[in-house]
Each structure stands twice: as structure tokens, then as C-alpha cells.
Amino acid sequence: MLKIKNLEAGYGKIRVLKRISLHVNPGEIVTLIGANGAGKTTLLAAITGLIRATAGEILLKGDNLERLKPEGIVFRGCSLVPEGRQVFATMNVRENLVLGAYVQHRQGKRQLQEGIEYIYDLFPVLRERRHQLAGTLSGGEQQMLAMGRALMAKPALLMLDEPSTGLAPLIVKNIFQIITRLREAGNTVLLIEQNAKAALRVADRGYVLETGKIILEGSSEDLLTNRDVQRAYLGRDVKEN
Amino acid sequence: MYWDQEKECISRENLEQLQLERLQSTLYRVATHVPFYRQKFKELKVDPDGFRALSELAKLPFTTKQDLRDNYPYGLFAVPLRDVVRVHSSSGTTGQATVVGYTRNDIKTWSELTARVLTGAGVTNDDVVQIAFGYGLFTGGFGLHYGAERVGASVIPISSGNTKRQIQIMQDFRTTALICTPSYALVLADTMEEMGINTSSLSLKYGLFGGEPWSEAMRHEIQNKLGIIATDNYGLSEIMGPGVAGECQECNGLHLNEDHFLYEVINPETLEPVKPGEIGELVITTLTKEAFPVIRYRTRDLTRIIEEPCPCGRTLRRMERVMGRTDDMLIVKGVNVYPSQIEHILFEIEGTKPHYQIVVEREGRLDKITVLVEVVESIFFDEMKKQREMIETIKRQLASELGIGVEVKLVEEKTLERSEGKAKRVIDKRRL
Numbered sequence: 096m097l098k099i100k101n102l103e104a105g106y107g108k109i110r111v112l113k114r115i116s117l118h119v120n121p122g123e124i125v126t127l128i129g130a131n132g133a134g135k136t137t138l139l140a141a142i143t144g145l146i147r148a149t150a151g152e153i154l155l156k157g158d159n160l161e162r163l164k165p166e167g168i169v170f171r172g173c174s175l176v177p178e179g180r181q182v183f184a185t186m187n188v189r190e191n192l193v194l195g196a197y198v199q200h201r202q203g204k205r206q207l208q209e210g211i212e213y214i215y216d217l218f219p220v221l222r223e224r225r226h227q228l229a230g231t232l233s234g235g236e237q238q239m240l241a242m243g244r245a246l247m248a249k250p251a252l253l254m255l256d257e258p259s260t261g262l263a264p265l266i267v268k269n270i271f272q273i274i275t276r277l278r279e280a281g282n283t284v285l286l287i288e289q290n291a292k293a294a295l296r297v298a299d300r301g302y303v304l305e306t307g308k309i310i311l312e313g314s315s316e317d318l319l320t321n322r323d324v325q326r327a328y329l330g331r332d333v334k335e336n
Numbered sequence: 337m338y339w340d341q342e343k344e345c346i347s348r349e350n351l352e353q354l355q356l357e358r359l360q361s362t363l364y365r366v367a368t369h370v371p372f373y374r375q376k377f378k379e380l381k382v383d384p385d386g387f388r389a390l391s392e393l394a395k396l397p398f399t400t401k402q403d404l405r406d407n408y409p410y411g412l413f414a415v416p417l418r419d420v421v422r423v424h425s426s427s428g429t430t431g432q433a434t435v436v437g438y439t440r441n442d443i444k445t446w447s448e449l450t451a452r453v454l455t456g457a458g459v460t461n462d463d464v465v466q467i468a469f470g471y472g473l474f475t476g477g478f479g480l481h482y483g484a485e486r487v488g489a490s491v492i493p494i495s496s497g498n499t500k501r502q503i504q505i506m507q508d509f510r511t512t513a514l515i516c517t518p519s520y521a522l523v524l525a526d527t528m529e530e531m532g533i534n535t536s537s538l539s540l541k542y543g544l545f546g547g548e549p550w551s552e553a554m555r556h557e558i559q560n561k562l563g564i565i566a567t568d569n570y571g572l573s574e575i576m577g578p579g580v581a582g583e584c585q586e587c588n589g590l591h592l593n594e595d596h597f598l599y600e601v602i603n604p605e606t607l608e609p610v611k612p613g614e615i616g617e618l619v620i621t622t623l624t625k626e627a628f629p630v631i632r633y634r635t636r637d638l639t640r641i642i643e644e645p646c647p648c649g650r651t652l653r654r655m656e657r658v659m660g661r662t663d664d665m666l667i668v669k670g671v672n673v674y675p676s677q678i679e680h681i682l683f684e685i686e687g688t689k690p691h692y693q694i695v696v697e698r699e700g701r702l703d704k705i706t707v708l709v710e711v712v713e714s715i716f717f718d719e720m721k722k723q724r725e726m727i728e729t730i731k732r733q734l735a736s737e738l739g740i741g742v743e744v745k746l747v748e749e750k751t752l753e754r755s756e757g758k759a760k761r762v763i764d765k766r767r768l
Contacts, residue, residue, distance in 0.1 A: 116357045322419045
């Protein structure tokens with residue numbers, strides 16, 4: 096689905112991503128874990144076209160994305176749920192979802208309504224709040240709305256940037272359950288998370304990003320038991336000799 | 337039957353992406369954690385972060401057996417010992433022993449890969465697997481043991497030796513799959529013959545053999561005597577142990593586990609990669625090993641990579657059975673000649689016996705190579721014309737395989753010297 100080879104990108108003279116190669120197979124949940132400043136969000140910015148890659152290749156279903164504008168990339172089937180949700184606060188829930196379907200604007204009213212109903216089934220709380228302004232929702236509800244809005248585009252690849260940030264633990268658990276359900280519904284997900292343990296529990300595979308480089312790749316199971324990952328990201332107390 | 341169809345039938349394009357990703361992170365890890373590689377990269381001016389494509393592999397440094405010895409015991413480990421759950425060691429019969437280590441994840445990967453090899457050879461969870469490889473510091477026993485358990489077979493960890501007991505257990509426990517060296521399989525077969533045991537009364541179906549080079553002739557002999565499908569598998573402790581490559585039931589080359597290792601074939605003299613399909617020294621880079629990653633390890637084993645797809649459906653390429661060691665290589669008239677190439681051709685020709693000798697001499701300034709080959713007695717009763725035809729056929733085929741002219745002499749059965757251990761195939765009379 097997504098294939099990245101030797102990607103380099105940054106801001107001005109600062110090279111944040113040094114040489115990133117990764118891939119996401121169809122139907123997979125892949126997580127990218129790493130500390131603050133490792134380059135996770137920069138990577139998403141490069142994939143979505145918000146910044147230009149200075150070297151390397153980004154392929155979505157075999158098509159190069161590096162030269163496309165952000166809207167072109169969305170039309171190719173790549174949707175982002177940004178960090179901090181970024182819902183349209185002064186619009187109601189339904190309107191937010193309709194906007195998410197922008198790339199599907201050629202579809203008829205009936206399909207649009209079906210899409211919205213599908214999102215309501217996935218997140219029943221959004222149906223209850225459908226006439227409420229997005230800005231008045233709780234953090235967890237806003238996260239669900241942001242995910243629902245991205246799904247309205249029927250993306251081939253859904254990218255989630257730190258969906259657990261700033262949410263209460265119980266809500267976080269709920270969000271990760273929803274991510275698992277997304278896979279069951281056949282979605283392909285690239286999940287960026289600081290909460291490495293939770294992310295690895297829902298993902299099939301993972302990559303560890305450190306100072307702009309991928310230092311480890313493996314099945315989630317393997318990464319969870321890797322001692323380096325445990326020490327650096329899972330907060331496991333390992334006695335030093 | 338596949339063990340891990342997604343990986344064993346992966347498309348070339350997806351495989352190469354995976355290999356690149358894994359090699360890049362392996363390079364990062366060895367450069368960070370192994371002083372030996374940090375030093376090598378510095379000497380060769382290789383920037384491990386600058387590696388962009390698999391085609392740049394030849395720029396990376398080699399690792400040799402000597403490097404392993406120089407860093408004895410733990411110098412090449414990429415993780416601290418507290419992360420190592422297992423240590424194995426090579427026998428040290430050809431010099432100082434070498435030591436390798438495994439993390440918990442390495443053992444898991446090892447089990448997966450030997451499970452692939454076992455499944456390819458026909459073993460399922462219905463089988464009773466008798467593992468007659470040594471357990472202990474040698475990797476053979478444990479490696480296949482894990483894989484057999486992973487497959488769900490019933491494992492008999494009998495280890496090597498005590499032939500009568502092996503046979504007893506094989507009969508009583510109704511062993512269906514035998515794992516040992518090919519020569520030991522023949523010892524078992526011969527002993528059973530002496531004991532008057534009819535091998536068709538056994539439950540044996542499959543045999544997985546490895547640990548030493550063997551020939552197609554031996555495969556036929558084992559298959560006929562034991563009534564099994566005999567497959568070849570390959571491994572070495574420096575890389576992982578068994579699980580590095582294994583034959584499927586097509587019995588026509590060993591599938592390489594290319595998602596976990598990169599395989600190259602080089603000319604052992606020039607160290608350059610050979611042309612696709614040519615014979616040379618196998619060089620392996622690990623892609624997922626945590627405790628003991630190696631970059632371009634020179635195995636000293638001779639083989640060639642088979643590019644053609646296998647009818648079994650696996651997309652992982654194959655290598656031909658190991659044809660010998662680089663130490664056996666001869667250079668005649670500037671051409672690399674391996675005794676196994678000659679053996680291979682003689683084996684194909686009717687009337688020859690599997691005994692031959694290669695004599696290399698220098699006449700004036702030119703190398704001359706003569707192959708003495710034992711033939712069945714009847715040839716000598718035949719008219720001269722037949723003998724001449726046979727000589728011409730052998731000459732022609734050897735010349736086309738080796739690229740140099742070769743003299744051929746037919747000798748009667750049992751006239752060439754026999755040795756107790758390894759046969760002496762080459763007599764080099766050149767004084768250089």
C-alpha cells in the first residue's frame with residue numbers, strides 16, 4: 096500500500112528525517128514509535144505533502160507522491176487524522192463529517208448519507224451528538240470525530256498522529272479499541288504514537304524511529320520483547336549492572 | 337505446504353523493500369554497538385547511514401571466520417550479555433572455536449525458519465521426528481528441535497550416536513521423519529540391512545539431511561534404502577545454525593530465507609560478485625539477528641544461486657547443494673576449477689563409477705589437467721571405439737563446463753586409491 100524508500104526531509108537547513116525506509120501492507124496496522132523530536136510528525140508531513148521531501152521516494156499503491164500537493168495526495172487515498180484532532184469547532188458533528196467526504200463529492204446524496212451512517216455505527220456517540228457543535232465535544236469525542244471525518248474520504252491509507260495525546264486513560268483505551276475495529280473493517284492504518292505499549296498491542300508491525308532514522312523494524316510481538324525498546328519506550332525498569 | 341505463505345511467496349518487489357529496511361537498521365545497529373564494524377566502516381570509508389540500495393551491498397566489508405576468532409568470545413555481540421539467552425559454539429576442529437549468541441527474539445526467529453525448512457520437507461504436526469543431530473554446543477540439534485516443536489510434531493531428541501538404539505527407537509516409536517547427516521542416514525540403513533531389518537516395515541516418510549556436503553547419488557541411495565523423500569538443508573552456526581536454507585519436496589535446490597538473510601555469491605579470488613547463476617563462494621548478511629548480526633560473512637561454501645522459479649510456488653530463490661569448500665578450489669590456466677564440477681559431470685555419464693582423481697601437472701609453462709575415472713568393467717571388454725566415444729563425451733562436457741581443455745583416462749574399477757576419511761580427489765604435481 097505505502098512504500099517509502101530513503102526519504103529525507105526537514106525544515107529549512109535542518110534535516111530531520113535522515114533516511115527513512117518503511118512500508119505498510121494492505122490491511123495492516125503499522126505503528127511508528129519514537130521519542131519526542133525523533134521525526135514522527137515530520138514524516139507524516141512529508142507523506143501528506145505539507146513539506147517537500149528533499150530525497151527519496153514515497154509510493155502509494157505504486158504512485159509517487161513526492162511531487163503532489165497535499166490535496167492531490169488526499170485524492171490519491173491518503174487521509175490524516177492530525178495531532179490535536181483539529182476539528183472545525185464552530186460546525187456541528189454532521190457538517191464536519193460532510194466536509195470529510197469532500198474528495199468523494201461526486202457521490203450522490205444517498206451514498207453520502209450511507210457513509211455518515213457507517214461512521215455513526217462505528218462511533219455511536221457521534222450519532223447522539225450529531226447536531227452539537229464540534230467545539231463543545233469532549234477530547235475523546237473530538238478524536239472520534241476527527242477519525243470519522245478522515246474515514247469519510249474512504250481512504251486507502253489512514254494515518255493517525257498521536258491519537259491518545261491529552262486523553263484520559265479510559266478514553267485512550269476506547270480509542271485503541273476503535274483502531275482495532277478499523278482493521279477488522281479492512282482499513283490500512285499507519286499509527287504514530289508516543290504511547291508505545293498501547294500502539295504495539297494493536298499493531299501488526301512496528302518501526303522504531305530515533306533521531307530521524309529507523310533503528311528497528313519487526314512484528315509488534317518482537318518489538319514488545321526487544322530489550323532496547325523496553326528500556327527506551329516502554330518504561331520498563333531494567334537494572335543496569 | 338507452506339509454513340509462512342505470506343513470506344515464502346512474497347513478491348520480489350516487496351521482498352526487496354523489506355530487505356532494504358532491515359539492512360538499513362542492521363547497519364545502524366552494528367555501527368552503534370559493535371566496535372569491529374565501526375572500525376571496518378571507518379577503514380573502508382563506508383557511511384552506514386548513507387546506504388541507499390541493495391545494489392550497494394558490495395561496498396560493505398566482509399566478515400571472515402578469522403574475524404570471529406579474533407573477537408573471541410563476545411567481541412562481535414551487538415547486545416549486552418544480559419540480553420543473551422543462549423550461547424553456541426562451533427566445534428573448533430579447523431582451529432580456535434568461535435562463539436555466537438541469541439536473544440529471546442533470535443531463538444523465536446530461529447524456530448520460525450527451521451519450521452519453514454521442516455514444512456517444506458513434508459513434516460507436519462502428525463509426524464514423529466527423530467532428531468539424531470548432536471545437542472549441545474553444536475547448533476544442529478536445538479535448531480531443528482525448536483522448528484519441529486513449532487510445527488507441532490512429536491519430537492524425539494535422541495541426539496547423535498548409538499546406532500542400535502536409534503534403530504530400536506525408530507521402530508518402537510514409529511518415527512516418520514529422520515533428521516541427521518546424510519552419511520549417518522547411510523550408516524543407519526546399512527546397519528539395518530546387517531540386522532536383517534526390512535526398512536519397508538518402518539514408518540519413515542521423510543528425511544532432512546544436512547551438516548555436510550553430499551551428492552545426488554547419495555540422495556538416491558538414501559531414498560532407495562530407507563524408502564523416504566530425502567531433502568537437503570543448510571546452515572552454519574556463524575549465521576544461525578540450521579534454517580538458513582532448505583529444500584522443498586521438489587528436491588531441486590535449497591530455498592533461501594531471503595527475508596531474514598541476504599545471499600551473495602562471489603569469486604573467492606577476486607572477491608567480486610559472480611555473474612547470476614555462476615558458481616562461487618556463498619556470502620551471507622543477517623537482516624534480523626539481534627545478538628549476533630554479521631555483515632557479508634564469507635561461508636567458504638561453494639554453490640550457485642538458482643534464479644529460475646521453483647514449481648512449488650515459493651518465490652524465495654534457491655541455491656544449489658553445497659558443492660564443496662573454497663579451500664578445495666584449483667586454479668588451472670587461470671581458471672577456477674572445483675572438483676565438484678567435475679564430479680557432477682561424471683555422475684551424469686553412464687558407465688562411470690563415483691571414483692575419480694584429478695591430476696594437475698605443468699608441462700613447460702602450461703598447466704595440464706588429467707581426470708582419471710573408474711568405469712564399469714564391461715567397457716573394457718567392449719570394442720575400442722566405445723571407449724574412445726566415452727572419453728570424447730567426457731572431454732567435451734568437461735571442456736564446456738570448465739572452459740578449459742582436459743585430458744581424460746579411463747581406469748578399471750577399484751584401481752584408484754581409497755582413503756578412510758575424506759577421499760583424496762586432487763593430486764597437484766605443479767611446483768610453483
